[in-house]
Amino acid sequence: MENAPPKDWTALGGWIENALSAQPADTVWATAQSDITWEHLRRKVTELNELLGVRGIGPGTTVAVQMVPSYSYLWTVLALWLRGAQVILMDPRLTRLEVNRLVNLCEPQYLITSGASGAVRVVFQDECEIQVERRRGGHAAGNANALLQFSSGATGYPKIIGRTGASLLTELDRFAGLEGMPTAGEKVLLGNSLTHSFGLIGGVLHALSAGATLVFTPNAQPRTLLRTLADSGAQVLFGVPFHFELLNRVSEPVPLPSLRLAVSGGEAIRPEVYEQFEQRYGIRIGQAYGMTETGIIATDLAGRHLPPAVGTPAPGMEVRVQGGELQVRADVSPYVYANDVDNRFVDGWLRTHDLAGIDEPTGIVSVHGRADSLVVIGGLKVDLREVELALAEHPHVTEAVVLFSGTIEAFVGTSGGIGVRELQAWCRDRLSHYKIPRRFELAPAVPRTSNGKLIRNRELLVSRMAGSATTRGEVVT
Structure with missing residues (x-):
């Protein structure tokens, strides 16, 4: 009934x-x-x-x-x-x-x-x-x-x-x-x-x-x-x-x-x-x-x-x-x-x-x-924290910071020698296409502040990871 x-x-x-x-x-x-x-x-x-x-x-x-x-x-x-x-x-x-x-x-x-x-x-x-x-x-x-x-x-x-x-x-x-x-x-x-x-x-x-x-x-x-x-x-x-x-x-x-x-x-x-x-x-x-x-x-x-x-x-x-x-x-x-x-x-x-x-x-x-991590791309909302969590689920990712500066960028601490293409494929299985980072910067660790928090300033991340980066690159889609 x-x-x-x-x-x-x-x-x-x-x-x-x-x-x-x-x-x-x-x-x-x-x-x-x-x-x-x-x-x-x-x-x-x-x-x-x-x-x-x-x-x-x-x-x-x-x-x-x-x-x-x-x-x-x-x-x-x-x-x-x-x-x-x-x-x-x-x-x-x-x-x-x-x-x-x-x-x-x-x-x-x-x-x-x-x-x-x-x-x-x-x-x-x-x-x-x-x-x-x-x-x-x-x-x-x-x-x-x-x-x-x-x-x-x-x-x-x-x-x-x-x-x-x-x-x-x-x-x-x-x-x-x-x-x-x-x-x-x-x-x-x-x-x-x-x-x-x-x-x-x-x-x-x-x-x-x-x-x-x-x-x-x-x-x-x-x-x-x-x-x-x-x-x-x-x-x-x-x-x-x-x-x-x-x-x-x-x-x-x-x-x-x-x-x-x-x-x-x-x-x-x-x-x-x-x-x-x-x-x-x-x-x-x-x-x-x-x-x-x-x-x-x-x-x-x-x-x-x-x-x-x-x-x-x-x-x-x-x-x-x-x-x-x-x-x-x-x-x-x-x-x-x-x-x-x-x-x-x-x-x-x-x-x-x-x-x-x-x-x-x-x-x-x-x-x-915005006062939070939400950005809008082509009318579609993306929470950058969601992208970070998807990356963090990879067994060889130790930490990740995802930022938006005209495009989504991922700064990732890794182990095990993984590359950009592998992380892109990982994201593709877990995230909608428009949420996938277009630029990756991979290094053994993501820089932190003096009190131990992950740095979220793009300029500081780029400059500090430049010398230790193992892989960097933009994803062509």
């Missing part, structure tokens, strides 16, 4: 059902290599809803999903929510070992994949295989969360973040209240990851609610991205700084007369990218700042303010700066397990670990960097 789903799960399923039925059947919902109408979307979600029910998935069932970005992925997630399942999203770039680690943490009853893990380059596909695996020993949902996601923590191991159906619907209301968000009939080229909050909620779900058409590019080559944007006549571009850097590289840019809004999220955008894009395309890059734990926090969609400003708080969001760090008001802790809190949620305030300032007269938030 199926468990009764939490009330706000039912509300989320009802919201999806209403959104799917609100648009004309022959209107295009999304376009990539082929166009998908709303009728096609409804039919696919309905078919999957029935198929998942036959497989035993119902209210309160826990389902981990690791699929390549595709129409298949999107209607799988929608069908799962229609069934009242708890959806656990995993990035398609994760290796099998990383997936196993997360599965062991969450213990889902089902795992849905589209093939091999650890894709180096993830591009949008129209359709892909949908493999449903029943897992022995999995547990039904023990909480009211409709969505579980992951975020790196100070220990280098992922934190499990829960979002209730009510939380997702509230965030959709926030997006709807923002001036300039896509409206019915508009086309939105969506470059953001579909497993992360802004791409999934601000992109896919908002478009579903507003009746906007999603556009996906077949690859991330600069000219392909620009041509897709121009040929589709998209009015809105959502992406990460990497997408705008790509567009700035095109030697002979074409006009984009239809484009009225370009928004970057996921990481800080460099002022020079912001300025060059406006010079080349005549439109300012807006910003959407948020985090997995809360969703959208602050926005400047029209790009009125030069980075590092990220805009004013989204409707209903309350923020403050304590000790130079931005904090966000939250009703409950977003972390599924009590030991995940790690002093990040105290007295109703969630620490973002972002160094920030708030301009008192205007309320504009500016973000100036």
Whole structure:
């Protein structure tokens, strides 16, 4: 007998059902290599809803999903929510070992994949295989969360973040209240990851609610991205700084007369990218700042303010700066397990670990960097401590310091004569491609301070390891 789903799960399923039925059947919902109408979307979600029910998935069932970005992925997630399942999203770039680690943490009853893990380059596909695996020993949902996601923590191991159906619907209301968000009939080229909050909620779900058409590019080559944007006549571009850097590289840019809004999220955008894009395309890059734990926090969609400003708080969001760090008001802790809190949620305030300032007269938030080991590369978060721990598991690694200076660099104390290629292969088996260091410096030991702590200053490490280094080199990928 199926468990009764939490009330706000039912509300989320009802919201999806209403959104799917609100648009004309022959209107295009999304376009990539082929166009998908709303009728096609409804039919696919309905078919999957029935198929998942036959497989035993119902209210309160826990389902981990690791699929390549595709129409298949999107209607799988929608069908799962229609069934009242708890959806656990995993990035398609994760290796099998990383997936196993997360599965062991969450213990889902089902795992849905589209093939091999650890894709180096993830591009949008129209359709892909949908493999449903029943897992022995999995547990039904023990909480009211409709969505579980992951975020790196100070220990280098992922934190499990829960979002209730009510939380997702509230965030959709926030997006709807923002001036300039896509409206019915508009086309939105969506470059953001579909497993992360802004791409999934601000992109896919908002478009579903507003009746906007999603556009996906077949690859991330600069000219392909620009041509897709121009040929589709998209009015809105959502992406990460990497997408705008790509567009700035095109030697002979074409006009984009239809484009009225370009928004970057996921990481800080460099002022020079912001300025060059406006010079080349005549439109300012807006910003959407948020985090997995809360969703959208602050926005400047029209790009009125030069980075590092990220805009004013989204409707209903309350923020403050304590000790130079931005904090966000939250009703409950977003972390599924009590030991995940790690002093990040105290007295109703969630620490973002972002160094920030708030301009008192205007309320504009500016973000100036991180207070922990988290870095963002191409819109993807990497906890450098996680990379250090992966290296430290090698039997011939005695210690490791991993830093980021435009690229990930590893300073490693070794024994046994191992080389860069061996360590790269070791990391490849344990870490997603984008987390693997691009430069290694190997020596018998990593220098330490006078009180015995490992040095974490790049210049000091380079100079002090130069004379004792056994192997150094950059990895060509």
